Amino acid sequence: MDEILGQVLRNAVWERLDMLAELANRADAPSLLSVARSELPRLTEGWRAMLAAHEPDEKGNCPACSSRWRQQKAPCSVWQAAYEHLVAGGLAPTTQPARHANRTRVTHSGRLATGTR
């Protein structure tokens, strides 16, 4: 994938996430219910597909994050992010926003952490 196409793809995903966050914050209850019914299955399927690619192999390494020269032990950063956002963050999503922002900056190029769109 060339660089421009990659940028277009990333922007489209960021914009989709922005739109969903905006809906969660501002939509009325009927609209929110409709969005939740259509988007939650898509989000869960997306997580499942991504996590399946990062399942550890028989040696306990992540095949997606490992290279020929460097093996990445499981759980890799994708699984760690999944646990933090889906399990740990799901229990208390607003208790530690500063820590959450720092992790977002490390893993997503600073766009969310800086608040620039």
Ligand SMILES: [Zn+2]
């Ligand atoms: Zn991985």
